[in-house]
Amino acid sequence: MESLPGTVWHLDPGGPPRLSESLPAAPKGGYKGYRADRAVACLAVATAAVLRLRGRRISRRGTHRSTDVAVAQLDAATLRQLGRPPAWLEEAEEANLQLANGWEPVSSEVTLRNLRIRGRLPKHVQGGIFLRNGPNQAMSPVSMQDYHIFDGHGMIHAVHFLGDEEGATYARRYVRTQALQFEESEGQCLYTGMKKMLPQFPTFFRLLFEKYFGSSGSTDSPYWVIQNRNPANNGCTVHAGRVLATWEAGWAYEMRLPTLETLGLFDYEGTWADGAVTDNCSAHGKQDPETGQLITISYNMIELPPWLRVITASADGALEKSVKVPLPSGAALLHDFGITKRRVILNVGPLNLVPLKMVSGAPPFDFDFSAKCYFGILSRSSDSADDVIWVEAENCFNFHVLNAYDDPTDPCRVIVHTFRQDYTLGLGMGSKLNEEARTSPHGHPLQGDTAVLHRWVIDVNAAKVVESTRLHQPPADPRRSWLSDFGAINPRYVGRPHRYGWSLGFASEIQAGSPVPEGSVARFTRVLKHDLKTGELLERDFLHSAGASAVGADESRFACNDLVVVPGGGDEDDASLLLLVHDLVEETAELRVLDAATLNLQCAVEIPTRVPLGFHCSFAAAGSFDPGEV
Template sequence: MVETPAAAPFYAQGNFAPVDLEVFQEHLRVEGSVPPELDGLYLRNGPNPLDHDFTRHWFVGDGMLHGVDLSGGAARWYRNRYVQTDRLADKRGGKVAPDAHRLGRSEANTNVIAHAGRILALVEDAVPTEVAPTLRTVGAYDFNGRLATPCTAHPVICPLTGELHFFGYSAREPVVTYHVADQAGELIRSVEIAVGAPTMMHGFAITARKAVFMDLPVVADDSLLTTGIPFRWADDYGARVGLIDRGALEDSVRWFEVDPCYVFHPLNAYEDHDGSTVVDVVRYDDFWRGGPGTKGIEPAYLHRWRIDADGQVSEERRDDRTIEFPRGDPRYIGLPYRFGYAIRTDETGSGIGSRTMITYDVVSGRSSEFSFEEGTILSEFVLVPASADAAEGEGWLVGYAYSSRNDTSALVIMDAERIEKGPVARVWLPQRVPQGFHGNWIPRQAIGA
């Protein structure tokens, strides 16, 4: 365990602290049975500051990928590797990174996705960084020179078209640009979107016909540059949700005012049978008053906006439990759906994770949950469908879990339809996986690994 000073921020303590070793181990020990239909890689990204500099916010640590290869009912290997970015190279060379921002200078620490045969490590202030299935860094990827803005860490892949929908935001003009890449990975459309000021726009959503943007009151503040996250809550900014046709060639967003709030992560959005647009999000009542904090994250709740055909907006809290890291069945992104999954966040004091997982049935309003052993902290879990034509929610929830009792981590696999029964398998790893951000299941055929 990395030693940290007294009164250190939460992201320097316990399983938030970085690990120092890059490890590769084959033939991992499995408790239970790995479902044989799981054939691919589970990859997850997160901050792991090489220099152990905890004066800057947790969100800006150097990106490290943690991956497990599953095939034939076995866990073939675990590997963790830094994403070899220019910023990391500067640190290893003892250089101080220049103030001038370049789109290729990235910490690549927030998410990792696969699209059009490429694996991309993402952070929202730079272009993607391509990595190989072995987690070796290939280099900055700008869609063959066509991407001239940052790329959100939360692109959305449409299950109907295979298109990659994403955006970039910046403190400079253009502040927000909406992009679409086709199924083959060619950037086919970029549309500048006008907003009131540089806002921290972390995620967005799509429906079958629209993209959903959130213009919310966490705005840029240069006085906070030393934190690495120069944003703060602004009471006078207001909040609104915007809808634009996915095929738009110019800014034609229709904006709808909502109560002031902040959202990192939508769960899903869709167009209902009555013509309304439904947007389910994890909503903070406010966030970062005075700037980014070091004591944890504010509570957030499952929330629904419904924008009717006449433009009237209704708002509803769907649950009183605090949660984060919402995910759903990837085959239902942008479509009417039933099931969502999230991690409770009110048991660790950080607001980042706990030992309890929740399944939501957003149609009936019912939910179920499962709590792991004391001392367990969960990371984000993703749903892997049992097959291409399986019913919604039929499949496996996969993610990392840390145990403070033995200071180690496991890749946990759960039956998504029966989470109350607990894990069907735990793949024990050779070292702990620090709390991080986002990852995905990457089927072997998607990358030819």
């Protein structure tokens, strides 16, 4: 493939990471009770504990092609070239649905300036930056068949709103993780992935050595993660003036705003000691709108019993406390949780890691239809795991929590809204276990990896779920929506009573009951507004919210993966919704700004090149970071 016009950037890893350079000690009690199927994890930890050497540091420079140009200087052919998948994917003999249908990576970083804004930019959005994380596999994977979207190297896509006259700037940058730099230096992909964790010898020992003695001098994932890279491709949280890029089985990377320069591992402003290098950081941090605190969770899926950690940081990013909590269940994948003004609401479902499957090469997770779900209630003022109240709930899975709050009429009750799934196989990472125990307590059963908004009421004193209500049922008109996920609320109402929520609706065929094709990823083609007081559901598909640019298009043309709410005036829905909408036919994208009250289009930033689909997004308001050019 010909070189794109622009400058070749030599990006330095950024100097010494701020985490401890010494190897982490084995956690107390961490090796007791291990079964034989944990042999690989034990080998990794034992090797690190015995050698205990200081990580050597090698100056290693990665190379990325990057185009930085005003969009008017590029013709249509060049813009299309900027969105082309890399040659290794175009030439691949095997197909993978998670590298297709909008999920194809792009082959270079880019900055496009002076983008046109169609419509009027709201004042509360001006000067801010929309950010979205997602996978962008930088090189041919070890196995095309086994590649999973959770494996791809993380890339942040950013749109900086400069104003109606100045337009906007679009930029995309890799998260410069340790794995990306190592694989660049080796000229090939070395890590396997989430679908198949079978040890690859002798590569396993090579990766083990790189993890503890490589150029970085510190680790970016727990001791039991060896063959999986930490791609930092899932979560995207803005806190204390920086972007935190996260991934379920690794620690968070910190990026500078507005340049998207990777600074290294997030260490809570130097206040976290050795613990971070043996932890991970889940995708969904929660920010308290009054205190500015950031609450996150990490978890361990190998030790017995499995545990999680509730971590609280101050508004300026310093560590305040960390509480380690044993789980009441198996080694569950913990993607999201909730907070109220007084409590942390933990969310544990029966999608469990099975180490024996992990080391045998099978999909490593099981969804157990015979197991309970749990909500864990922990006071935010508590420093002890003994204070957690575990509450059993029906078998299901809640990937995403819309919000939680203390019941204003009863201080002993908590209300939680989630996007409830009957079950999940983790988008191809898992299998069904004890399916004969499956029930449908809320009527119409849901297909795998589809969700509907759900209300839970928990009596904390009684440690009991007193209400479990599906908020939407299949409509008489099959064209109408009821299934949705990837929810958002006005951030001023996080942990507080709220009336509205917004989410993305699944495509029409899924709304009508068709399953998500095996091995693929569900498409979202509409945006929904939920009135939790009246039960009203307002929806707009991306065709009709687009304006004139979508004339003659059908629903299958557009897709989206997440949205964020930017507050405006005093009312809860006096706000704007920001969502990156992908045109899969024209291979372009638009960052659309919708009126949160009506879902009408306020304006759109036209991005005249392809942007891959991705995961979660966030917004950095003007004034929350040092100004400058992206």
